[in-house]
Amino acid sequence: MHDLPGHVKLLAFLAFMVIVVCTPITRWPTFVGYFLIIVLVLTLSKLPALTLAKRATIEFPFLIFAILMPFTAGGDEFEIGPLELSREGSIAGLNLITKATLGVACSMILAASTTSHSLLAGFVRIKTPSLFVQIAAFMIRYLNVINDQMTRMKVARESRGFVATGPRSWPIFTSTLGALFIRSYERGERVHLAMLSRGYSGALSSLATERVSRKHWIYGALFPLFALISFLLGMVLFS
Secondary structure, rough: OOOOOOOHHHHHHHHOOOHHHHHOOOOOHHHHHHHHHHHHHHHHHHOOOOOOOOHHHHHHHHHHHHHHHHHOOOOOOEEEEEEEEEEEHHHHHHHHHHHHHHHHHHHHHHHHHHHHHHHHHHHHHHHHHHHHHHHHHHHHHHHHHHHHHHHHHHHHHHHHHOOOOHHHHHHHHHHHHHHHHHHHHHHHHHHHHHHHHOOOOOOOOOOOOOOOOOOHHHHHHHHHHHHHHHHHHHHHHHO
């Protein structure tokens, strides 16, 4: 999993999610198969479960929205104890939770098993617009630079006796963010001029394409292939 080229994993996960999105939520055995595939990939990739669980918290806003859908959507209603729930809203909420969870799991596996350089090289290989790749590359490269700048500004505040004391300290934080934006913008201008002086012409030559063999394509194709098999089995069961 970790040795597969970036573009192979990108295409494999994209094909998997296309199959997932095209599956009606009423075919629940098919989604059981999809989750088993995800668990298998997680097991084979040996990724830390605790780290992935922390990153999965990004899905919480979608979960809250999906939980509210049975109470807010119209249409036919059914009762569960004292609660009256919308049938259409419940189906839509379950659809959102299931497919969003699968999508988040795929993105976490992809991010945790792929280096940033391999991922960017993969985007180049699948003909992603050059501007998008450049923006992503610069963002990854200079996140640490901006983080270091924030750390120095924090040390400077504390060395002058600043202590956060609730809402009264918010104006200080807002002014700090403004100063950070200006400094980051100025540094970006200097970096851009330095790149132009070294012959930069709009393409990142450092993103060399990775070597890919037939074995890589076979391993990458197994992921969406198992999903397709699960999809076809679900069709047979519900036919």
